[in-house]
Amino acid sequence: MNRARIATIMVKELRQVSRDPATLGMLLVVPLFLLLMFGFAISLDVKHIQMAVLDRDRTPSSREFLQSFLHSEYFDLKQVLDRESQIDGLLDEGRVLVALVIPKDFGRAVGNGERAEVQAIVDGSNGTTAATAIGYVQAVAADYSQRAFVRSLERAGVTGMKTTIDFQPRVLFNPELRSANFLIPGLIVLILMMTAVLSTTLSIVREKERGTMEQIIVSPVKSMELILGKTVPYLFMSLVAAATILATSRLLFGVTVKGSWLDLSVVTLIFLFGCLAFGVFLSTISDSQQVAFLLSSLLTLLPTFILSGFVFPFRNMPVVIQAVSYLLPGRYYLAALRAVMVKGVGFQAFGDQVLALLVFAAVMGGLSVLRLRRGK
């Protein structure tokens, strides 16, 4: 390897990028812009569930029952209905998620201590949201029953039976259960991955398409030198992008880094190098920039979004697909990010991830060198 030759290629790359300020800006500023936009936009919290109510009973009991829904932050009363026939239309149009029907004898049943049944009709199309909403409906009903029961005990003068179980849930790592702490690391992975892969995926194929590849081939530059010269400048740029978005997620989204910043930098550096090398590899196997673009988008965008554990838990995936997910660098980087940022654990807890990222980077770098050599 010849350092001077690598430097020459790096200078040439940098000169090319600086001549194209739009691309440069996109590599440095757009990651931050995307994090800001997505970070403020996304959440998985199910709150303010739109609800319609048909109260056939219209007694103080039924009104109290209804109030206990509205007092929680989970339900918003969208519409009060007069007829059952209105329900289907509302759900079809997606205007409410839950329709609650309180039957005529509700008040009497509650007063007599009998079992009262209310009806909840739920739009199940988004299974996850629906499951959460059903959980809330059941929790509100259970809570109402419990309170009414305690009241009747008090009226009867029975004491000492109020609470039998002292339930103490405790949440580790993210006590307020802020979904930002869960989602922001996922966004960082997706954004950095796309920026890094796209910044190198055209590097070789562009020279092929323009016919400048022949000149490089006849020059004394070795494949390894060419690849390093083409990756290192972008490594610096992606590192700048990574630093900005990590700082922003701390300043604006309050996602603090509980672990060590050194661990974080090391794992980020390895991940970025792997992604850049992956981009180069795709570039060496493509015949046109269009194919390179197609390959890199298809292999990174949706797979990273869906298979890296960003929102879809691995435990729900069939075994074959879990196996595929082990091929994705995003999976390891996300696990490492969550470990170091949210859990605040050290290297020993995510050593496997770092190792996997190193292997990925080495394999991608090696494959690109081999492909280039064959091309010569």
Place this chain on the structure above:
Amino acid sequence: MRTIRFIIRKEFQQLRRDRRLLPLIFLSPVLQIALLGYAANMDVKDIPLAICDQDHSVESRQLAASFLESGSYVASVYVPDAQSAERSIEEGRSSLALVIPPGFGRSLDGTKSAPLQLLADGSDSQSAAIGLTYATLIVSRAQTARAAARLSGLDPRVLRQVKSVRVDPAVRVLYNPTLASRNFMVPGVLAMILMIITTILTSLAIVKEKELGTLEQLIVTPITPRQLIIGKLAPFALISLVIITVVLIASLLLFGIAVRGSLLVLYALSLLFMLSSLGMGLFVSTVARTQQQAMMISMFFFMMPMIILSGFVFPIESMPPVIQAVTYIFPLRYYFVIIRGLFLKGVSFAELWRETAALAAIGVVVIGASVLRFRKRLE
């Protein structure tokens, strides 16, 4: 008309010359839907629960069993003490841990309240939040059952005044009774794949000629901008028609999700969606100076925002108003409503006219803008 046909033929020849392009275009959507459709599953079931029963009483066993019988949890590990339970969460092997301290069963029958601890892994806030909701429900039911059982020991005269109130919601789920998130996600994945492939197809179409210097040759010919844009768009529209057919058949066969609405409406609106998406790609192509720019613009300003902000998993209603306003220009947003409505709810065209109009409007605007942009370049 002959000129347009000429451009179309030229485009097809170019497509065929790149050996890898056509197989990629037709095969990758099928592969992607097979892979990602099975993966995009947010069902809240089988949350790994560490169980630490230090009480070993009938009551503690009953409580642990009621967690496992609910279907939301599976026992990931049985541990002897609270420290090991916490460690199991730290190592990511359990999302929740149920700790039943010694004396739990005994204090249930006394007047003291029985302590019960639940640990949750907040770094996966989604599973933790839902896991906690269900846990609270299970505990409160156990509590009510316990209290009702203890009532029998009371003086019958007092007992007559106590009302054991119990309100039970009878839940009826419409459209997707098993609450399988797959039925919601597969149409979404399908829509995203269509969007990505169509945007990529056209986003380099014009800028490629610019970069390779063949655009000058086109400019000196008597082809008008409109003819050129139509000629560039038509082959891709044909390809899109094939893709949508293949992808729809694949997802119907693979996932056994039947289309409840009209297949014709689905087909027609999918084509409309793909046209608007092809148009967006084409517009990018007329704006960009190099293929690299075109690639980055379409990725960072179209594809990524669309997959995150169109309501695939993150509900649009919970976004800040400014961002909600931005989502109105995304064709994918409307197509999600269309495709999910047709797959899950079996809605008719009458309920989708707003989305259809929006897609048509976006298509006309972006294709019109491409023609205008291109005209300027010719001068």
